Amino acid sequence: MLVTIPEKGALQGAIIVDSATGRPKCHRFSRVPYALPPTGARRWKRPEALPRSFSYGSAQNPTQYNKPCSPCPQLPKFGVKSSSDEDCLQLNIYVPLGNPPDGGWPVFFHMHGGFLQFGSNNSEDPSDLLIETDAKCIIVSPGYRLGVFGFLSSNELSKGLGLGANFGFWDQRLALEWTYENITFFGGNKENITVGGLSAGAYATFHQLAYDIGPNSKKQIIRRVFLWSNGCGVEPKRVSEAQQQFDELISVLGIPYSWSDSQKIEALRRKSSDELIQAVGKLKQKFFRPVLDGEFMSEDLFQRIYSGAFGKRMMELGIQTMIGDLTQEFHLYKMIYPPSSYESLVDRLSWDYPRDIAVAISSPYRNSSLSRDEWKDTFGRLYADMQIHSTLRGFIQSIAKHVPLSHIHRYRIDWRTKSIDKRLPPQVGATHGTDMPIWFFGNGDTLTPSEKELIRTWLEPVTAFLKGEVVVWGTQSLTEVRYLTADGRIEIKQDEVWESKTPLWNLTKRVTQNRASTHRPEIFE
Template identity: 45%
Template sequence: MTKSSQPHPVDLQFRGYVEGLTYLGQDSRPLCHFFGGVPYALPPLGPFRFQKPRSLPTCYRYGTRANPARFTGGCGICPQPGPSEKKGGSKWDEDCTQSNVWVPMGIPPPEGWPVLFWIHGGFLQFGSPNDLDLRAFLAESPCKCIVVAPAYRLNIIGFLASSTLLATCSDYHVNLGFWDQRMALQWTYENISYFGGNASNITVGGYSAGSHSVFYQLAYDLGVPLSKAIIKRALMLSNGPGMQPKSLEEAQVQCEELFKVLDISSDLKPAEQLARLRGTKAQTLIQASRKMKLHQFRAVTDGSFVRHGLLNELNNGSFAHQMKKRDLHLVIGECSDEHFVYGTWRPPKPGFNNMLHRLEADYPHDACKVLMSHYFPNRKLPSRYKSWKAAFGHIYADVQIYALERGMANALVKHGAGDLIHRYRIEWRATCVDKKYPTSWGATHTSDMAIWFWGNGDILTPDEKRIVENAFLGPLGAFLEGKKVEWGTQHAMQLRTLKSNGTVAIEEDTRLEEGLVLWNTLKKVGATGISRESKL
C-alpha cells in the first residue's frame, strides 16, 4: 500500500497550529489523518538525561497559523539494542518524548472520538510507535477511535536505577520510561479534544512490554484521587503484571556493574558519577549493556511509581475494589505459542547456572531461585524441553504472560471484579504473518498484531477480515466506545478463543491450574525492598 498524502492543518487553540497528513487510498479516497512526533514533554537531553520528563510550559506553542509546526514523520527513536544499533544508531534520538496521533476521517461524535492510548512493546529495551500503520484499521475496521502512540525512554536511558544516586542526587530519578508514559497520557487528556477526541473516554492499551506497562499505568491511576484519574478501560495484550520489580538495592548492583564496564570509578562522588553518565554517548551506553551480566533494564520498586507490595494489592482485593469503584473494564489474553519469539531474546547458554544468571537479568534474585526450583528441581534440563533455549522461551512466556496473567485474573475474580474482565486466547494467524515468522511457530508472540490493527500495514484477505471482525474487532469497537461488549463468555475465567480454523469458541481455561501453581509459588517471595503494607 502506497502512502499518498496531502497536508492536514489543525488549530490546537492555546497550543498553536500543527500540520499533519491526510493519508489517501489508491483511489485518492481519504483514509485517516496522521500527526507524527508531536512533543508531549520537553527534550530529556544533556543535564535532563535521567530526570523525570518535564511538562510543556503554559507558554509553549507548536506553531502559528502562518507557520504551523509540521508533524509528518514520526517519533524520535530512543537509543536501543537491536537492528538500529548495527547501523551506528544513525536513526536514534534521545529527544523521544513525542507521540504519533492517528485520527479517523469524518465528523466526530458529539462527545468526541473514543481514544486508545497505545504503548508499544519491546521488553522495555527496544521498540518504537513508528512501527504502527493504522490506515486500514481506521478506514475499514469497526474501530473508530483516535490512537495516541507515545515513544518513551527505554533500557538504560529509561530504566537505569541506583539507590545511591537516588538518595544523593536530587536531579536523578528512576522508572523514567513509566513516567514518560504517564506524562504522555496526561498530555493526551489535556489536548486530545483539539483533535476531535473525547478526553473522558480514554482506553490505555499495549502489547508485550506495552501491556506490562499498561498494568503499571493502571496501578498508578488507581492510586491517585479520582479527580486526577484518566483511564476508563484497559487492554493488556500478551503480557501481564509480571513480578514485583527488583528493589532499589538490587538495582544498585546492576548500576555498579555498568559503572565498571564504563570505567566510572567507585571512588567518585555520586554526583560526579551521574555527570559521567550524562556525558557518555548513547551508543557507548548501549554497547556497555551488551557486556553486562545484568543486561536488562526494567522497572524497580521505588515506592513512588511502583508501590511496595504492589502485587499484594491483587491478592488482598484492594486492586479489585478500586477497579469496581471506577467500573474499569479490562481485556486481557494471549497467543497459544508465545514462547517461540520469547526464546529468541538474548537466550542463555546451556546449563543451570547460565539459566539462573539470565533470569536474574530480569527478575529479583529470590524470585529467580523459586523459578529455578520450580522448573529444574534436579538442576537438569527436563525432557519436555528440546534445549535450554527452548526452556527459557517457555519460562519467560509463563512469567510474562501465561502464569501471572492467570494469577491476576483469578485474584480479580476472587475479590468480586470478575464482571469487569474479558479474557481471550488466539490460536489463528493471518497469512501475512508468514513472511515474518515460520509457520511452525503458530500463533506466536506479536503474530496477532495483524488481528488487532487490521493487518497493521499488511493486507488481510476478505475471508481474514471477516474472521478478525467477528472474533475481536467487532467487540473491541464496542469496548472502546464504552458500550456493552458481547464477549460470549459465561464467567470471567472462560476464554473467547479464536481457533486455528478461524472459528470462535467459548472455552474453559485448561492452563488455569498450572498457572496458579506458579503464581502461588512466586507469591511466597513477597514484596521486594522494605516490607510494607500495600495501600491504594
C-alpha cells in the same frame, strides 16, 4: 487536518492514503513533542512538560507534523534499524476521517512493546483499522525512554541525588496527561480513554493503571485497559538489587566507584548515547527493568493485588479489562538471549525478576541435563509463563474477588494471518506478537477477503469496549475465554491451561510475601 491548541499553537497533520488505490484512510500527526528533550542535564530525570513559551506553530504558518518519531537509542540485536535519538518524547496521533460523534471520538492510548528495551511507536500502522472497521477512535502512541535511558536505577540516582527511577514510566504518564489535556482539540473525548498495548506495552499499561488509581495520582484518566500478552508481572526488584548493574555499567565506562554520586551521574551524562549503548552490550545483564521505587510504583502494590484491594479499587471506579494471550508465545521468547545451563537460567531470569524469584522458579531444573536446544526451549516456556500465562491468570484471579465478570473480557488466540509467514515460519504458530494484524486490521499487511471478514467479526465486541459501550463477550465464567481457533473459528471455550499455569503465580506470590515480611508489614484489605 489543521488543529489549533489554545496558547500552544497550530499543528498540520497529513492524510494517510492507501498506496494501491489512493483512498484516504485517516489523518495522522506524527513526531508531536509532548515534553522537553530528555537530554543533557535532563537525562535520568523525570520528563519536563513543554513550557508556556513553547509553540507548535502559528495559524498562518503551522508546523507540518508528518515525519516519523525518533526511536530511543537501543541495543541493535532486536532493536529498530532506523536512526535513533534521545529526543524521543514524541507522539503519533491517528484521527478517523469525518466528523466526530457527540462528545468526541473515543481515545485509545497505545504503547508499543519491546521488553521496555527495544521498539518504537513508529512500528504499528492502525490506519486500516480506522477506515475498514467500525473501531473509529483516536489512537495516540507515545515514544518513551527505553533501556538504560528509561530504567537505569541506583542509590546514586534515587537516594543520593533524589532524581528517582522508572523514567520511562514517567514519560508515558506525561504523554497520557498531555492526551487528556489536549485531545479535545483533535476531536477526542478526554473522558473516554482506553490504555493498552502488546507485551511490554501491556505491562506498562498495568503500571499506568496502578499509578492512575493509586495513592500518588492526582486525577483518574484511564477508563479501560487492553492488555495483549502481558499484565502485572511480579513485584520488581528494589533499587538495592539494581545497584549491581549500575556499578557494572560505570566500571565498563571507566568511571571510578569512589567518586561522589553527582560526579558519577555527571560523568554518565557526558557519555554519548552510542557510548552508553556499547557499554550496555558488554554487561552481564543487558535489560534495565522497572524498580519498586515507592513513587511511581507504590511499595504495597503487589500486596494490594494479592489481597483483592486492587480489584476492589477497580470495581469502585468501574474500570473494565480486556486481557488475553496466544497459544504459542514461547517460540519468540526463546530467542531472547536464551541460557544454556541451570546457572545461566537463574542469571538470565534475574535480568527481569528479583533473584529470589528467579531461583525459586528455576529450582525444578537444578539437576537437569539438557542440550542447548532443550535449555532454549525450557527458557522460552518458563519465560512465557512468567511474562504472560501464569502472571496474567493470577492477576485475573486476584481482581475477580471484586471485579464482576461483566468487566473482565478474556481471550485466547491460536490463529494468525497469512502475512505473518513472511516473517516467521508457520510451524511456530500463534507466537508472541503475531496478533498485531488482528488488533490493527493488518497493521500494514495485506489481508485476504476471508481474513478481513473473520477479523471484523472478532473486533465487534472490541469496538464496543473501546467506545465504552456494553460489551457482549459471551463468557459465562472466569475460566472461559473467547477463543480464536487455529482454523479461524470464534468460540467460547474453557481455558485449557488455567489449572497448569496458576501454580507458578502462587509460587511467586509466596516468595514475594516472604520478602515483604522482612521489609514492611503485610498489607491487608
